[in-house]
Amino acid sequence: MNDFYESLFFEGDSPNDPTELGGKGGALFIPAHGLESDGGDLSVGGLRFIRLNFRQWDMIEKSWIRDVYGDFYRARPKWYCLFPFDAGPETSSAEVEVLTHTFLEEFRCFVLAARLVQPGVLVDVYRVVHVARFGAQNLRTVGPGRFRLYTTAFGESIVLPPKSRELGERTELLPPRVVHPIGPAYRVAKDTVAPIERALALYKSCLSGRADSAIGVVLRNFTVGHDIFLHQRQRLLCLLKALEACFGSFNRPGKKPVLGRRIAKAFDLLLGGAGEIESRIENDLRAVRNALAHGADDRQLLDFTAAEVLLGDVLRAGLPSLLGLILKLQKATGYASKTPGSSPMHVFQQLLDSADGGDLEAAQWLVQKEAVN
Numbered sequence: 001m002n003d004f005y006e007s008l009f010f011e012g013d014s015p016n017d018p019t020e021l022g023g024k025g026g027a028l029f030i031p032a033h034g035l036e037s038d039g040g041d042l043s044v045g046g047l048r049f050i051r052l053n054f055r056q057w058d059m060i061e062k063s064w065i066r067d068v069y070g071d072f073y074r075a076r077p078k079w080y081c082l083f084p085f086d087a088g089p090e091t092s093s094a095e096v097e098v099l100t101h102t103f104l105e106e107f108r109c110f111v112l113a114a115r116l117v118q119p120g121v122l123v124d125v126y127r128v129v130h131v132a133r134f135g136a137q138n139l140r141t142v143g144p145g146r147f148r149l150y151t152t153a154f155g156e157s158i159v160l161p162p163k164s165r166e167l168g169e170r171t172e173l174l175p176p177r178v179v180h181p182i183g184p185a186y187r188v189a190k191d192t193v194a195p196i197e198r199a200l201a202l203y204k205s206c207l208s209g210r211a212d213s214a215i216g217v218v219l220r221n222f223t224v225g226h227d228i229f230l231h232q233r234q235r236l237l238c239l240l241k242a243l244e245a246c247f248g249s250f251n252r253p254g255k256k257p258v259l260g261r262r263i264a265k266a267f268d269l270l271l272g273g274a275g276e277i278e279s280r281i282e283n284d285l286r287a288v289r290n291a292l293a294h295g296a297d298d299r300q301l302l303d304f305t306a307a308e309v310l311l312g313d314v315l316r317a318g319l320p321s322l323l324g325l326i327l328k329l330q331k332a333t334g335y336a337s338k339t340p341g342s343s344p345m346h347v348f349q350q351l352l353d354s355a356d357g358g359d360l361e362a363a364q365w366l367v368q369k370e371a372v373n
Contacts, residue, residue, distance in 0.1 A: 024087065029132075030104070030128065030130045031128045031148070032080060033122070034154045035049065037049070044193050049079050051079055109203060112222075113197075116316055120154075124227060129146045145229075154181050155185025183228060214343045219242075246319065250289055260278035261356060265355055285307055285310055285311070322344060
C-alpha cells in the first residue's frame with residue numbers, strides 16, 4: 001500500500017537525501033501546513049514548495065516521530081518551503097541560524113501575501129517546527145508554541161488505511177481511520193500564483209520604502225487574527241482592530257453609518273459591486289463587535305464564524321489598496337500634499353469618503369495600481 005502510494009506520487013529515482021533537491025550542501029525545510037496544490041513541486045514569488053516522499057521526510061525527522069506519525073504522513077505528505085544554501089564540512093550551526101532567520105522572514109512575507117489574496121488556512125512560521133539540514137545533521141527549532149501538525153487535516157479528510165501491529169503474542173487489527181479537517185485548506189492553483197506574487201511584491205515594496213509604522217500595526221493584527229491556535233474571540237478582536245484601523249471606527253457621528261458606507265464604497269470600486277455589505281457591517285458585524293467589546297445577553301445567538309469570514313473578506317479587499325496607496329504617498333504628490341502629516345489609513349478613509357461623495361480624482365487614487373519594483 002505504502003510502496004504503491006510512493007510509486008504513484010513520487011519518482012522512483014528521486015534522491016533519498018532531501019538536501020539534494022536544492023542542489024546545494026544544505027537546505028532549510030519550513031512546513032507549509034494548510035497548503036494544498038496539484039503535483040509535487042510549486043514555485044511562487046521565487047519560493048519553491050515541495051512534498052517530500054517518505055524516505056526524504058524520514059531524514060529530517062526523528063525516529064520516534066516517523067514511528068508515531070508515519071501513517072499520517074504517508075496518507076498525505078505535507079508541503080515544505082525549500083531554501084537551499086551553501087554548506088560544507090566547516091559550516092557551523094551559528095552560520096546556519098543566521099541564514100535561517102532570513103529564510104523565515106521570506107516565508108512570513110509569503111504567508112501574509114497569500115492571506116491577502118484568498119481565504120484558507122496557512123500556519124505562521126513562528127508556529128511550525130522548521131528543520132535546517134546540512135552535512136549529516138539536522139538543526140531544528142522547537143518549543144511549546146511550535147507544532148508538527150502531522151495528525152491534522154485541512155480541506156479534505158485524511159483516510160488512514162487499516163493496519164496491524166504486534167503486541168507480544170497478540171496481533172491488534174486497526175480499521176481504516178478518518179481524520180476530519182479542522183479548517184479549509186489554502187489551495188494554490190495556476191491562476192492563484194500570479195495574484196500572490198503581486199501581493200508579495202506590493203508588500204515588499206512597502207517594506208523597502210520604510211512605510212509608516214502604523215500600517216505595521218494593522219498587518220500584525222491581520223496576521224494574529226489568522227492564528228488558528230488562538231481562541232476564535234481572540235482572532236476576532238485582532239481582525240476588528242485591523243478593520244477599524246484601516247476603515248475607521250464603528251462610531252456613528254450624527255447617527256450616520258460611516259464605517260459601513262466606506263466599506264461598501266471600497267467594495268464597489270475595488271471589487272465591482274457592494275451587494276449587501278453595508279447592511280452586514282452595520283448590523284451583523286456591529287452586533288458581534290459590541291458583544292465582544294461590551295458584553296451582551298444574546299451573544300450566544302450571534303454567528304461569530306460568519307463574522308470572522310466577513311472580516312477576512314473586507315480586509316482582503318481593503319489592505320492591498322491601502323498598501324498601494326502607501327507607495328503613492330511615499331512620492332508625496334497629489335492627494336498626499338493635501339493632507340500633510342496624516343497617516344496612510346487616515347488618507348485612505350478620506351479618499352473613500354470623497355469618492356462616496358462623487359470625487360472622481362479620489363476614486364482614481366484608490367483604483368489605479370501603483371507599479372512595484
